[in-house]
Amino acid sequence: MKTKPGITKNALCIRSFFMACIVLLSVQTMQAQDYAVGADLSFLKQAEDMGFEFKENGEAQPGLQIFKNHGYNWIRLRLFHTPDRLPNNLEYTIALAKEAKKLGYKFLLDYHYSDTWADPGKQFIPKAWEGKSHAELEAAVFEYTRETMIAFRDSGVFPDMVQVGNEISHGMLWPDGKLPENWDNFAELVQAGINGVYAGCGNNPCPQIMIHIDKGGDKDFTKYFYDKINSYGIKFDVIGQSYYPWWHGSLLDLRACLNFAADEYKKDIILVEAAYNWTPTEYKEKDPPFAETPEGQKEFWDECNRIVMGINNNRGIGIFWWEPAVARHGSRSFFDENGNVLPVINVFDKFTRY
Numbered sequence: 001m002k003t004k005p006g007i008t009k010n011a012l013c014i015r016s017f018f019m020a021c022i023v024l025l026s027v028q029t030m031q032a033q034d035y036a037v038g039a040d041l042s043f044l045k046q047a048e049d050m051g052f053e054f055k056e057n058g059e060a061q062p063g064l065q066i067f068k069n070h071g072y073n074w075i076r077l078r079l080f081h082t083p084d085r086l087p088n089n090l091e092y093t094i095a096l097a098k099e100a101k102k103l104g105y106k107f108l109l110d111y112h113y114s115d116t117w118a119d120p121g122k123q124f125i126p127k128a129w130e131g132k133s134h135a136e137l138e139a140a141v142f143e144y145t146r147e148t149m150i151a152f153r154d155s156g157v158f159p160d161m162v163q164v165g166n167e168i169s170h171g172m173l174w175p176d177g178k179l180p181e182n183w184d185n186f187a188e189l190v191q192a193g194i195n196g197v198y199a200g201c202g203n204n205p206c207p208q209i210m211i212h213i214d215k216g217g218d219k220d221f222t223k224y225f226y227d228k229i230n231s232y233g234i235k236f237d238v239i240g241q242s243y244y245p246w247w248h249g250s251l252l253d254l255r256a257c258l259n260f261a262a263d264e265y266k267k268d269i270i271l272v273e274a275a276y277n278w279t280p281t282e283y284k285e286k287d288p289p290f291a292e293t294p295e296g297q298k299e300f301w302d303e304c305n306r307i308v309m310g311i312n313n314n315r316g317i318g319i320f321w322w323e324p325a326v327a328r329h330g331s332r333s334f335f336d337e338n339g340n341v342l343p344v345i346n347v348f349d350k351f352t353r354y
Helices: 009-034 044-049 063-069 090-102 134-154 183-199 219-231 251-265 294-309
Strands: 036-040 054-056 059-061 074-079 106-111 161-164 208-213 238-243 268-274 316-322
Touching: 036 106, 036 268, 044 063, 044 090, 054 063, 059 063, 074 090, 074 316, 090 106, 090 134, 134 183, 161 183, 183 208, 183 219, 208 219, 208 268, 219 251, 238 251, 251 268, 251 294, 268 294, 294 316
Parallel strands: 036 074, 036 316, 074 106, 106 161, 161 208, 208 238, 238 268, 268 316
Antiparallel strands: 054 059
16 A cells, blocks of 8 residues: 555554544434434324414413424324315425424425325225226326325425335225235335325425334334335335334334344334323233333333434434324323423433533
8 A cells, every 4th residue: 555755554544543433423413413303293283273272381382392492303294185074184284394394394294195094904095096996096196196295395395204105014005005915006006106206306305215114013024014015126215113012012022123124124214103191091901111101101202212212223213203292182192181291392302402
């Protein structure tokens, strides 16, 4: 190896070492800045439109501001095709995204591809698409995704990340894309959604793509599902997992599953849905991992975050609470029956305040 006059090999090695350290620190700083402290706040606007007041220390404040004050930097919003009871249509979602963007939030868009809740137990086809053939459904998914992405873009609230389907462990748009019967159809529907996202980017940087299942504590199912996704050549950026301990196992199960996924697939991971109750709800007949109290709820959230932040190779890039701001008192909410925020809001203060 040649060196410049006056520079010894040892000096060159030392300089290279320090340059490597600077690069490593830069990467770590970037990862810290990009870490998603998030919440699905899809009902927040509806609650405030109905006159519900979110409070901290007894003082009413805009709900988005309360979360912002405690380090939350991402909002997750679901989108239903044509809801008849729930508020989460395109117009409502754009309006809420605008309020969040004004406060500096990043935006994760959650396509349900349904008129109502889509989850592992149900994936109803929108009424507008009933009776369509598979090819027609594939085209409808593409066009609908592209058109709605353009609407977000034109409104100045282009998403930073998009999940194509919600908790799609058992497929989407049943029965056409139901799993495990119809993997070929399902893969084509997912790809149509991803293609629709990219087709709607225009001059904007395209958002990251998340594939989201509900198996945060199930390593075996996680391997089965993402191995199959990869076998179809579907390209995506982020693995999304749901974790509710009464359904999905212990925190050790969660840690094992997320670390496995990080090592196996070399992709970033977000715990995109998690929640715990602050009043006795799920553990009335068995011992809970945490007390179902306000303090127990906070401890649960803190421990979940420790696991995500500790995922192998810094692949854990964020964590989202599911529906902490609702109009009615809810046991998984961040607010009590009087609208006062609970101790769980403070979990990220120690990470984001200086």
